[in-house]
Amino acid sequence: MKIFTAEQIRNWDQFTISYEPISSIQLMERASMAVANWISEHCKVHRRAVVFCGNGNNGGDGLAVARMLYLKGFDVDVFVDDSKGKFSEDASVNLKRLGSISGIFVRKFNQVEDYSFDDKTIVIDALFGTGLSRPLGNEYKELVEWINKKENIKISIDVPSGLSADRLLDDDSMVLKTDYTLSFQSWKRSFLHPETGKYTGKVIILDIGLKEDYNEFTETDYQVTDDSFAGSLFKPRNDFAHKGNYGKAMIIGGSYGKIGAAVLATKSALKTGAGLTFTLAPQCGYEVLQTSCPEAMFIEDGERLIKNFDLDKDLTIGIGPGLGTHKDTQKGLLNFLKNYRFPLVLDADALNIIAEDQGNLKLIPEKSIITPHPKEFERLFGKTENSFKRLELARKRAVELNIYIVLKDHHTQVISPDGNVHYNLTGNAGLAKGGSGDILTGILTSLLAQGYSEKDTCILGVWLHGKAADLAAEKHSKESMLPTDVIDELGNVFIELNRKAGRSL
Template identity: 75%
Template sequence: MKIFTAEQIRSWDQFTISHEPVSSIQLMERASAVLAHWISEHCKNHKKLAVFCGSGNNGGDGLAVARILYLKGFDVDVFVGDPKGKFSEDASINLKRLRDLSGISVRKFDQIEQYNFDDKTIIIDALFGTGLSRPLEGDYKMLVEQLNAKKNSKISIDIPSGLSADNMFDHDSVILKADYTLTFQSWKRTFLHPETGKYTGKVEVLDIDLSKSYSENTETVYFVINDSLVESIFKPRSEFSHKGSFGKAAIIGGSYGKIGAAVLATKSALKTGAGLTFILAPECGYQILQTSCPEAMFIKGGEEFITNFEIEKDFSCGIGPGLGTHPETGKSFLNFLKNYTKPLILDADALNIISKDPKNLKLIPKGSIITPHPKEFERLFGSTENSFKRLELARDKAKELDIYIVLKDHHTQVITPQGKVFYNITGNSGLAKGGSGDILTGILTSLLAQGYSQEQTCILGVWLHGRAADFTSGKCSKESMLPTDVIDEFGSVFEELNRKVEGSL
């Protein structure tokens, strides 16, 4: 799914209006009907609505939603800045339509203190949409602060008021904190970054039937990894395949006291389909690895830490889980990089070793995939003001080094050397545990071994990792789920994928 800027979204609306053809007020009515349907289906235990409408088209949506929900039997009260003030043309039409109905009161914002917000009242935020270009000020800022202080459930239309669609405003900006955001047609970038996404609550993308032609033909570098993208990448197994059809994956990692990380990465590679899986680890991990991962073949790389990185040329390698940063390991690893040209998966201590000298970055083979969390990224490339700046730096570095960066976060970002960014929306906070990154390394190593391109490997890999975590949290809870539980759910994800891609009788 493509992510468009606020300006592109406005153009999308206008393109739809001029090419369908449909009038702007008809398009607003269509969007409002979809919004009202969602609210009526999901808020059956809350029949009282307080709808706060701005004077622009987002406010027009709110006014139309209020009218439609009133006719569906909801108790609706509407708040506006000045009922006699200036509204956009479409908002004015909807305000008149609202006034033609008896039973809906239109109040001013300054009457909020006298209003009875009981525990069954839902606040609908229709103050500002994606066109907002600066932080809230004055009366609107005060109003949003008052609404945020209420314990009532809050639903924002299209975007929480005070939030930009494309970037973050000042750190102290006032933004409505929604429980749900009902957004039109596609995700907005600010929904996907930690500093701004915390205001959206659960995001529901509602299809209001904007022009598919515009979406298909308009360029962007930002995407959301959705099911249709994943299904276009996934390759079901041929019944006539054999172990040689799915490549050789090698996990290089482990050191005394950190063999568990290598176990997790190896199990992950095994469970995601590599034809043959090898583990290059120190001798101290031999019994643990052979017992816990009997399907993998062991290669000795040292005694208590790895000092020998010699591997066969046809391996796809994931390096880093539990590797440690012993000086001998670091020296041997950097020497290995100087003479190795195939793409690698690099994570954890492999990245920490590289980060000790900026010159080491140039040793990373072209086309490799690195998987830093924010702190590892900072050690590699330097600190940034926020996650938006970090992403732009990642785009620069991916292009400069000709590598793929999987920037781990709540919504992990896949950055390609061509500057494309894919946001992942599967997964949950149950992955915030040691070992989760190790299983991602195993997934990526396995997929690369099976012949997926680097871009496909990253996209399918982070989605699969998150999807398995979503299955796991439903069974174990986010608090008690373990990385090993996530590995156990890979089969459920593949079953689901195969059903969707191949179909079933």
């Protein structure tokens, strides 16, 4: 699914109005009906709603939603601000329509402190939509601050008020912190970054039937990876295939005290389907790896750490989990990279070694995949003020180095050498544990070995990792789930992918 800017979304509205054709008030009615239907379906124990409406078209949506919820049996009250000039044309139409319904009370913002909220009241935010480009003024700021203190369920229409659709606002900006954001047609970038996404609650994208032609021909550098898109990348197995058809994956990692990281990466590579899986690790990891991963072949180098990285050229390599940064390991890895020209996966200590000298970045083979978390990214490329600027720096360096950057975050971003970005929608806070990144390294190495393109490897691999984590959280909770639980759920994700692909198991 493409991510559009606020301006592009407004253009999409106008395109639909012009070419469907449909009037702007009819399109507002359609969007408002989608919101009202969702609320009616999902808030059955809450039959009272208070709607806060601004003077623009977002307020017009709120006024229409209030009317529709009333007709669906909700008790509805509305708060508006008639002191800030005229309402937009479409908002005025809906305000007039609301006036004809005697059961809905329309109050002014300055009456809100005298209003009684019970615990069954839903608060609906329709103050500002995607058009907001500056922090809230004092009066709205005070209102939003007051609403934020309420413990009622809060639902924002399109975008939480005070939040820009595309970027960070000032540090002292006031934003309504909502439980649900019912947004129209496409994701907004601000929903996907930690500094701004914390205000959105659960995001629901409502299809309001904007004309598909616009979506097809409008270019954007940003997309989200949802289940449908990930499924389109998946390649079911050929029934007549053999292990030679699915590549040779090599995990290079482990050092004394960190063999578990190599185990996790090896197990996830096996569970993701590589035809043959090898692990290069020091001798101290032999018994652990052979016992925990009997399906993989062990290659020994060094007693307590890896020094030599010379390998066959027909292997697809993932380096880093538990590797350590000993000077002998560092020397061996950098010498290897100087002579290796095939795409590989670099993570963890491999990245920490490279980060010791900025000149080492040029040693990364083109089309390779690196998987830094924010701190590792900072060591590699420098500090940034926020996640938006971090992503833009990642885009710049991916283009310069001709590599893929998997920038780990709550919504992990896959940055391609052409500067395009795919935000991942799967995964949860249960992955905030040591070992989760090692699993991703194994998954990516395995998919790359199986012949997926570097881009598809990143997008599908990150989605797989997160999807398995979501299943693990359902079974064990985010707190108690372990990285090994995530590995165990990979099989269930593949079952679902095959089912959707129409393949019986």
